[in-house]
Amino acid sequence: MHEMSLAESVLQIIQDSSAAENFQRVRGVTLEIGKLSAVEPEAMRFCFDAVTRGSIAEGATLEIIETAGAGICLACSASVEMQEKYGLCPHCGSAHLKVTAGDQMRVKDIAVE
Template sequence: MHEMSLAEGVLQIIEDAAHAQNFSRVRTVWLEIGQLAGVEVEAMRFCFDAVVRDSVAQDAKLEIIETPGQAWCLQCAETVQVQALYDTCPNCGSHQLQVTGGNEMRVKELDVE
């Protein structure tokens, strides 16, 4: 389950921010996860709750913003939405797609005190 290591990375980002910006508690974490990032949202929620125990983010609410997958079709020369890696172009059926978005995960915002 790689979500556990991802959750640990998110906690490290939060702790680094707490140290740099001198806050003591996180109330809400907004996490942006792309549809093509290969992250199971429910597993991420479970792992996040386990990892943040006894930290500045204990009891923090995790808000997940899912972003759609996007790719550039070399055949059509258009940006298209895709549901999974290695999908075909929904316009022309080409397999010549280059992913341009929706494959990332990032901490978007923190609500702190």
């Protein structure tokens, strides 16, 4: 999906943070991308490099921490690991799974100088 827009959001967050935290140069950015968030890490890397060119984050390293997916089955109440967002409950086969973890996409921290 739309990784370019999301990479622009990353840059915007960096720029907002730069004003608040008073830094001029970014060395590295750590993102937390949930396994169920539908962001392709490779597409994100490509777009991050493209949108940061000419900015204070040009050349910064991008670390992506992929977090695991988990959910709860609304039919049988089992807690389940989720590899995909719209899977079936491995216990009862229901499609009524509610995602409880692994759908986030956020900037965790920035290494600055």
